[in-house]
Amino acid sequence: xxxxxxxxxxxxxxxxxxxxxxxxxxxxxxxxxxxxxxxxxxxxxxxxxxxxxxxxxxxxxxxxxxxxxxxxxxxxxxxxxxxxxxxxxxxxxxxxxxxxxxxxxxxxxxxx
Amino acid sequence: xxxxxxxxxxxxxxxxxxxxxxxxxxxxxxxxxxxxxxxxxxxxxxxxxxxxxxxxxxxxxxxxxxxxxxxxxxxxxxxxxxxxxxxxxxxxxxxxxxxxxxxxxxxxxxxxxxx
Numbered sequence: 001x002x003x004x005x006x007x008x009x010x011x012x013x014x015x016x017x018x019x020x021x022x023x024x025x026x027x028x029x030x031x032x033x034x035x036x037x038x039x040x041x042x043x044x045x046x047x048x049x050x051x052x053x054x055x056x057x058x059x060x061x062x063x064x065x066x067x068x069x070x071x072x073x074x075x076x077x078x079x080x081x082x083x084x085x086x087x088x089x090x091x092x093x094x095x096x097x098x099x100x101x102x103x104x105x106x107x108x109x110x111x112x
Numbered sequence: 113x114x115x116x117x118x119x120x121x122x123x124x125x126x127x128x129x130x131x132x133x134x135x136x137x138x139x140x141x142x143x144x145x146x147x148x149x150x151x152x153x154x155x156x157x158x159x160x161x162x163x164x165x166x167x168x169x170x171x172x173x174x175x176x177x178x179x180x181x182x183x184x185x186x187x188x189x190x191x192x193x194x195x196x197x198x199x200x201x202x203x204x205x206x207x208x209x210x211x212x213x214x215x216x217x218x219x220x221x222x223x224x225x226x227x
Contacts, residue, residue, distance in 0.1 A: 043218035043220055044202075046215055100155075104153050
């Protein structure tokens with residue numbers, strides 16, 4: 001069974017601090033990884049994706065991938081109350097007909 | 113107008129009733145998906161379609177059926193709704209290409225309650 005695991009949280013972070021969200025995956029064949037943000041009652045929206053080992057930065061967001069450890073993370077710098085949401089991690093494996101395997105999400109709360 | 117439109121946004125129905133959730137998109141994407149989301153759980157794929165003539169079952173297709181009426185339209189049906197189908201349903205689209213194939217654009221969701 002291919003799995004993507006996330007701590008459900010909630011993760012509470014003070015405003016202005018760095019929020020660190022983690023995700024592990026079981027299938028070593030997974031090649032690309034996606035982070036989506038979902039506000040309560042709303043639909044998921046893509047933040048960023050990563051497929052190479054190392055870091056990928058986009059504004060206040062940095063995705064980190066370590067394929068040897070099967071670990072993906074999302075760092076949010078200078079956290080704002082508007083970052084409070086559930087963050088979904090998803091993995092793509094070519095053998096799965098390009099379908100995503102989703103984690104259950106981590107609820108992030110940014111405290112003013 | 114939204115790129116991916118779902119109707120109805122909310123529906124309350126009774127056990128045994130037939131329900132259709134509709135999805136239309138203006139993104140011009142070939143790939144369309146139906147997902148289900150339950151509280152505390154990740155998104156579960158019900159059905160997906162890579163083009164009008166290609167429809168595939170996802171991980172939880174039992175009790176559901178779909179119709180791809182056109183490139184822009186993808187409908188989900190519950191032939192005989194049951195209470196454990198109470199959930200939030202999302203339609204999504206994506207474009208071709210390795211990474212692009214999974215950059216999903218979601219509709220606003222359809223909240224279904226089966227009594």
